[in-house]
Amino acid sequence: AQSVAQPEDQVNVAEGNPLTVKCTYSVSGNPYLFWYVQYPNRGLQFLLKYITGDNLVKGSYGFEAEFNKSQTSFHLKKPSALVSDSALYFCAVSPDSNYQLIWGAGTKLIIKP
Amino acid sequence: ETGVTQSPTHLIKTRGQQVTLRCSSQSGHNTVSWYQQALGQGPQFIFQYYREEENGRGNFPPRFSGLQFPNYSSELNVNALELDDSALYLCASSPLGPDEQFFGPGTRLTVL
Numbered sequence: 001a002q003s004v005a006q007p008e009d010q011v012n013v014a015e016g017n018p019l020t021v022k023c024t025y026s027v028s029g030n031p032y033l034f035w036y037v038q039y040p041n042r043g044l045q046f047l048l049k050y051i052t053g054d055n056l057v058k059g060s061y062g063f064e065a066e067f068n069k070s071q072t073s074f075h076l077k078k079p080s081a082l083v084s085d086s087a088l089y090f091c092a093v094s095p096d097s098n099y100q101l102i103w104g105a106g107t108k109l110i111i112k113p
Numbered sequence: 114e115t116g117v118t119q120s121p122t123h124l125i126k127t128r129g130q131q132v133t134l135r136c137s138s139q140s141g142h143n144t145v146s147w148y149q150q151a152l153g154q155g156p157q158f159i160f161q162y163y164r165e166e167e168n169g170r171g172n173f174p175p176r177f178s179g180l181q182f183p184n185y186s187s188e189l190n191v192n193a194l195e196l197d198d199s200a201l202y203l204c205a206s207s208p209l210g211p212d213e214q215f216f217g218p219g220t221r222l223t224v225l
Contacts, residue, residue, distance in 0.1 A: 004155075034213070043117075044156075044203065046213035090155055100146065100169045101214070103155035 002027045004093050006104035013081045013111050021076040021107045023091030032094040033074040034101065035065055039087045047089075050074060061085070081111045117206050119217035127225050131192045134220045138185040138206030144168070145187045146214060147179060150201040162187060191222075199224045 004025045013019045025031065035047040048059025055067045065076045074091060088108050092101040118137045126132050138145050144163045148156035158171035162181035176192040185206070191198060201221050205214035 036216075043218045044205075044216040046215075049213060092155075100158050100161055100171070101148075101156075102158070103148075105153075105155045 002093075002095060002102055004091055004102050004104040006089075006091055006107045008107050009105075010108045010110065013109070015083055015111055015113050016080055019078050019081045019085070019109065019111070021089050021091075021109060022073070023075060023104055024071070024073045025091075025093045025102075026072065027093050027095050027102065029095055033065075033067060034092040034094070035059065035063070035074075035076050036090045036092060037087050038090065038106070044090065047076070083111045083113055085109060086111045117204060117215050117217035119202075119204055119220050121220060122218070123221045123223075125223045125225065126194050128194055128196060130194050130224075131190065132194060132222060134189040134191075134202050134204075134222070136187045136189070136204035136206075136217055138187065138204070139215050140185060142185065142206035142208055142215070144207050145181055146205045146207070147187075147189045148203040148205065149173075149198075150203055150219070152200070156203055159189070194224045196224050198222060 006023055033050040036044045037047055038044050047063050048057050050057050050067045058064045063078050067074050088106050090106045091104040094101050120135045146161040147159040150156045159173050160170040161168045165181045178190045181187040201219045203219045205216045207214040
Protein backbone atom coordinates (compact mmCIF):
# COMPACT_ATOMS: atom_id res chain seq x y z
CA ALA A 1 0.00 0.00 0.00
CA GLN A 2 1.15 3.49 -0.77
CA SER A 3 1.94 5.56 2.29
CA VAL A 4 3.64 8.62 3.69
CA ALA A 5 5.41 8.60 7.04
CA GLN A 6 6.30 11.51 9.27
CA PRO A 7 8.21 9.74 12.02
CA GLU A 8 8.12 12.58 14.53
CA ASP A 9 4.86 13.64 16.13
CA GLN A 10 6.54 16.76 17.47
CA VAL A 11 9.76 18.66 16.85
CA ASN A 12 11.07 21.25 19.30
CA VAL A 13 13.60 23.83 18.15
CA ALA A 14 14.99 26.98 19.71
CA GLU A 15 14.42 30.20 17.80
CA GLY A 16 17.31 30.93 15.47
CA ASN A 17 18.39 27.32 15.17
CA PRO A 18 17.99 25.26 12.00
CA LEU A 19 15.01 22.96 11.80
CA THR A 20 14.25 19.72 9.98
CA VAL A 21 10.90 17.98 9.69
CA LYS A 22 11.21 14.49 8.26
CA CYS A 23 9.12 12.75 5.63
CA THR A 24 9.54 9.41 3.90
CA TYR A 25 7.22 7.79 1.40
CA SER A 26 6.38 4.49 -0.17
CA VAL A 27 4.82 5.19 -3.55
CA SER A 28 5.37 3.54 -6.90
CA GLY A 29 6.72 5.43 -9.87
CA ASN A 30 7.91 9.01 -9.77
CA PRO A 31 5.67 10.85 -7.35
CA TYR A 32 5.11 14.55 -6.89
CA LEU A 33 5.94 15.70 -3.37
CA PHE A 34 4.43 18.52 -1.34
CA TRP A 35 4.64 20.21 2.03
CA TYR A 36 1.69 22.02 3.57
CA VAL A 37 1.34 23.92 6.85
CA GLN A 38 -1.74 24.17 9.04
CA TYR A 39 -2.02 27.00 11.53
CA PRO A 40 -4.64 26.84 14.31
CA ASN A 41 -8.11 27.76 13.05
CA ARG A 42 -6.79 28.28 9.54
CA GLY A 43 -6.83 26.16 6.42
CA LEU A 44 -3.95 24.20 5.00
CA GLN A 45 -1.45 26.35 3.15
CA PHE A 46 0.95 25.24 0.43
CA LEU A 47 4.66 25.61 1.23
CA LEU A 48 6.52 23.95 -1.63
CA LYS A 49 6.56 21.10 -4.12
CA TYR A 50 8.96 18.86 -5.97
CA ILE A 51 8.02 17.75 -9.45
CA THR A 52 11.33 17.20 -11.19
CA GLY A 53 14.76 18.77 -11.49
CA ASP A 54 16.96 20.10 -8.70
CA ASN A 55 16.69 18.01 -5.55
CA LEU A 56 16.61 21.11 -3.35
CA VAL A 57 13.43 23.11 -3.73
CA LYS A 58 12.69 26.45 -2.14
CA GLY A 59 9.29 27.53 -0.94
CA SER A 60 7.36 30.05 1.08
CA TYR A 61 8.51 31.69 4.34
CA GLY A 62 12.14 30.65 3.86
CA PHE A 63 11.44 26.92 3.88
CA GLU A 64 13.18 24.46 1.60
CA ALA A 65 13.03 20.72 1.13
CA GLU A 66 15.50 18.13 -0.09
CA PHE A 67 14.35 15.25 -2.27
CA ASN A 68 16.36 12.04 -1.94
CA LYS A 69 15.22 9.38 -4.37
CA SER A 70 17.37 6.56 -3.01
CA GLN A 71 16.09 7.13 0.52
CA THR A 72 12.56 8.02 -0.65
CA SER A 73 12.64 11.05 1.59
CA PHE A 74 11.55 14.66 1.30
CA HIS A 75 12.66 16.45 4.46
CA LEU A 76 11.56 20.01 5.16
CA LYS A 77 14.25 22.42 6.36
CA LYS A 78 14.78 26.00 7.38
CA PRO A 79 18.17 27.53 8.27
CA SER A 80 16.88 29.74 11.11
CA ALA A 81 13.59 29.05 12.89
CA LEU A 82 11.13 31.73 13.94
CA VAL A 83 8.57 31.48 16.73
CA SER A 84 5.92 32.19 14.09
CA ASP A 85 6.91 28.93 12.32
CA SER A 86 5.17 27.00 15.11
CA ALA A 87 2.39 25.05 13.41
CA LEU A 88 1.39 21.62 12.12
CA TYR A 89 3.28 20.48 9.03
CA PHE A 90 2.08 17.86 6.57
CA CYS A 91 3.97 16.01 3.89
CA ALA A 92 1.84 14.85 0.94
CA VAL A 93 2.60 12.71 -2.07
CA SER A 94 0.83 12.39 -5.39
CA PRO A 95 1.54 9.22 -7.40
CA ASP A 96 2.40 10.01 -11.00
CA SER A 97 -0.67 8.28 -12.37
CA ASN A 98 -3.03 10.81 -10.82
CA TYR A 99 -2.99 13.93 -8.72
CA GLN A 100 -4.72 12.70 -5.60
CA LEU A 101 -2.72 13.35 -2.46
CA ILE A 102 -1.64 10.80 0.13
CA TRP A 103 -0.87 12.56 3.40
CA GLY A 104 1.37 11.96 6.35
CA ALA A 105 -0.05 12.21 9.87
CA GLY A 106 1.57 15.58 10.47
CA THR A 107 4.39 16.90 12.66
CA LYS A 108 3.80 19.58 15.25
CA LEU A 109 6.64 22.08 15.13
CA ILE A 110 7.25 24.11 18.27
CA ILE A 111 9.74 26.95 18.15
CA LYS A 112 10.74 28.23 21.58
CA PRO A 113 12.02 31.80 22.10
CA GLU B 114 -9.48 36.44 -7.01
CA THR B 115 -11.46 34.92 -4.16
CA GLY B 116 -10.28 31.96 -2.12
CA VAL B 117 -11.95 28.66 -1.42
CA THR B 118 -14.95 28.90 0.89
CA GLN B 119 -16.92 26.21 2.68
CA SER B 120 -20.26 26.13 4.44
CA PRO B 121 -21.34 25.60 7.05
CA THR B 122 -18.46 26.12 9.46
CA HIS B 123 -19.81 23.73 12.05
CA LEU B 124 -22.57 21.14 11.92
CA ILE B 125 -24.06 18.73 14.45
CA LYS B 126 -26.03 15.72 13.27
CA THR B 127 -27.28 12.50 14.79
CA ARG B 128 -26.43 8.99 13.71
CA GLY B 129 -28.37 7.85 10.65
CA GLN B 130 -29.03 11.34 9.32
CA GLN B 131 -27.83 12.74 6.02
CA VAL B 132 -25.64 15.82 5.52
CA THR B 133 -24.60 18.05 2.63
CA LEU B 134 -21.44 20.13 2.81
CA ARG B 135 -20.73 22.85 0.30
CA CYS B 136 -17.61 24.30 -1.25
CA SER B 137 -16.96 27.18 -3.59
CA SER B 138 -13.75 26.68 -5.51
CA GLN B 139 -11.32 29.31 -6.66
CA SER B 140 -12.36 30.76 -9.99
CA GLY B 141 -10.78 29.00 -12.96
CA HIS B 142 -9.97 25.82 -11.05
CA ASN B 143 -11.56 22.84 -12.75
CA THR B 144 -10.58 20.30 -10.11
CA VAL B 145 -11.99 19.96 -6.60
CA SER B 146 -10.89 17.39 -4.05
CA TRP B 147 -12.54 16.49 -0.78
CA TYR B 148 -10.73 15.25 2.31
CA GLN B 149 -11.68 13.97 5.73
CA GLN B 150 -9.37 14.97 8.58
CA ALA B 151 -9.95 13.22 11.88
CA LEU B 152 -8.60 14.84 15.01
CA GLY B 153 -4.83 14.49 15.24
CA GLN B 154 -4.48 12.90 11.82
CA GLY B 155 -3.61 13.90 8.31
CA PRO B 156 -6.30 14.41 5.68
CA GLN B 157 -7.69 11.32 3.99
CA PHE B 158 -8.62 11.62 0.33
CA ILE B 159 -12.34 11.04 -0.29
CA PHE B 160 -12.72 11.83 -3.98
CA GLN B 161 -11.86 14.29 -6.70
CA TYR B 162 -13.98 15.88 -9.41
CA TYR B 163 -12.79 17.33 -12.67
CA ARG B 164 -15.24 19.20 -14.87
CA GLU B 165 -18.22 17.68 -13.08
CA GLU B 166 -17.03 14.08 -13.40
CA GLU B 167 -15.58 11.97 -10.62
CA ASN B 168 -11.85 11.67 -11.30
CA GLY B 169 -10.77 9.30 -8.58
CA ARG B 170 -11.91 8.01 -5.23
CA GLY B 171 -10.26 7.04 -1.99
CA ASN B 172 -11.20 4.23 0.36
CA PHE B 173 -14.60 5.58 1.39
CA PRO B 174 -17.96 3.77 1.12
CA PRO B 175 -20.62 4.72 -1.45
CA ARG B 176 -22.62 6.63 1.15
CA PHE B 177 -20.05 9.37 0.57
CA SER B 178 -20.99 11.02 -2.71
CA GLY B 179 -20.32 14.29 -4.44
CA LEU B 180 -21.32 16.72 -7.11
CA GLN B 181 -19.46 19.45 -8.94
CA PHE B 182 -21.29 22.25 -10.73
CA PRO B 183 -20.25 24.47 -13.67
CA ASN B 184 -20.07 27.55 -11.43
CA TYR B 185 -17.06 26.15 -9.48
CA SER B 186 -19.18 25.03 -6.56
CA SER B 187 -19.34 21.48 -5.28
CA GLU B 188 -21.04 19.34 -2.65
CA LEU B 189 -20.12 16.43 -0.44
CA ASN B 190 -23.08 14.31 0.65
CA VAL B 191 -22.91 11.72 3.38
CA ASN B 192 -25.82 9.37 4.00
CA ALA B 193 -26.54 7.22 7.04
CA LEU B 194 -24.12 9.10 9.25
CA GLU B 195 -21.99 7.12 11.69
CA LEU B 196 -20.21 8.32 14.80
CA ASP B 197 -16.84 7.82 13.07
CA ASP B 198 -17.84 10.35 10.42
CA SER B 199 -17.15 13.08 12.98
CA ALA B 200 -14.23 15.02 11.49
CA LEU B 201 -13.10 18.16 9.72
CA TYR B 202 -14.06 18.01 6.04
CA LEU B 203 -11.83 19.95 3.70
CA CYS B 204 -12.27 20.85 0.09
CA ALA B 205 -9.43 21.98 -2.11
CA SER B 206 -9.42 23.36 -5.62
CA SER B 207 -6.66 23.32 -8.18
CA PRO B 208 -5.95 23.37 -11.86
CA LEU B 209 -5.62 19.83 -13.22
CA GLY B 210 -2.13 18.56 -12.74
CA PRO B 211 0.53 18.32 -10.03
CA ASP B 212 -0.04 21.82 -8.80
CA GLU B 213 -0.69 23.17 -5.36
CA GLN B 214 -4.17 22.77 -3.97
CA PHE B 215 -5.97 25.69 -2.37
CA PHE B 216 -7.84 24.64 0.73
CA GLY B 217 -10.94 26.00 2.32
CA PRO B 218 -11.17 26.42 6.10
CA GLY B 219 -13.18 23.23 6.48
CA THR B 220 -16.50 22.15 7.93
CA ARG B 221 -16.41 20.59 11.39
CA LEU B 222 -19.00 17.78 11.47
CA THR B 223 -20.01 16.23 14.78
CA VAL B 224 -22.18 13.11 14.75
CA LEU B 225 -23.93 12.29 18.02
